[in-house]
Amino acid sequence: MMDQEHIASAFDRDLEGVLALIMQMGGLVETAISDAARALEMRDTELADQVRRNDKLIDALEEQVASEVARVIAVRAPTAGDLRTVLSVLKISGNLERMGDYAKNLGKRTSVLSEMPAITGTGGALRRMTQLVNVMLKDALDAYIQRDVDLAEDVRQRDSEVDQMYNALFREFLTHMMEDPRNITACMHLHFIAKNVERMGDHVTSICEQVVYLVTGDMPDEDREKQDRTSTDSALGKV
């Protein structure tokens, strides 16, 4: 039924307009994440700086989405599926904006890390984790546009892989720090990076929940299995 057009065709244009803004934001965030990961791996401070600068564009788009949504609500008084569309747009733009911030933070830390000796062995795992999150983001946005609940559900489940990768990195950074205290500064930065990528995964999950809400009108009910145990499991600190 959502394929049907509104009698007021300007309403369709309004909704398409905000959805286009979300997709534009999503594209910028995907680029920011992959550029930030590449900058970290290649110690490319110029690319890292570019990621930091480009975050302004993402922030500006979020504001544009917010004002556009406010206008649509005021003018069109959307109901049912239309209402859920504008509400989900608002939430997802918030998720994307946060993800952009994390990518920017990655860029900042890359600038610091490139001044220090490299920590061997963790780069590959971080890259894989970031790639995984980026693919999840792409799939989540595809699921959103196509209103594909199954795909959204699938992406939601994939977040536990990200959590597990974060757990493994957490342990690895601890080991490096215990082995040689001179590693502590770099490992602290790397740990924040890993944590931020893990948080990006949570934001992707929240986008997927919005897909379910948009299509069904209800939030997904059952809690996902949480795999991030670093905050509760003291045994993780024992190496």
Place this chain on the structure above:
Amino acid sequence: MSKEIKISAQGVDVFYGDTHAIKNVDLEIENKAVTAFIGPSGCGKSTFLRCINRMNDTIDICRVTGDILLEGQDIYAKSVDPVQLRARVGMVFQKPNPFPKSIYDNVAYGPTIHGLAKNKAELDEIVEQSLRRAAIWDEVKDRLHQPGTGLSGGQQQRLCIGRAIATAPEVLLMDEPCSALDPIATAQVEELIDDLRQNYTVVIVTHSMQQAARVSQKTAFFHLGNVVEYGDTNKIFTNPEDSRTESYITGRIG
């Protein structure tokens, strides 16, 4: 929590000559709540509303079958006097239609013919109470003997609501009560409707989806003589079950 049912319609069909206007409608209307009927023009919502106080009796070619129970009593039973029924089930129309009489007489007329007041003092009391409940007393108390037709549109409509509640009805039917009113008067009448549900069961037909969403607790969506969906207003306007309801309330071609 299941609420008390005030009006229960069971298998109701309405025909205008050969035209089948209402098709096998079952509907239970809650006591002391506002129920809204929405739907495109010609969907049968006003026809169904008019069945509830037998206003359709006045149309020769109109035939109603099935049962409509008011507190369990069939209102189409032979023993029921339609005039008495309409004292219990009052009605407010689209266009404010005060009698060409004074404000006071507009309200006093119903209680007088139904013998609800023993003397002038009681009648005065009923008039004041009714006008207070209709949220218009303060505006008219100093000119009760001026003609009702001299009031503004919004005031006239509130006067008509006061007139409708003067006979102490249990149910108030409203057929697009705000469609001839400006936004301020509309807001006043909506505020009044919200107050009225303390004491009355209100059923309102409206073309304004937003009005239905604002004033009602239950909404029924009529389409081509059928009740397509009936449920909590919050649910209907955020996540309706039927795609036809969704198409209609979101302003798509249904």
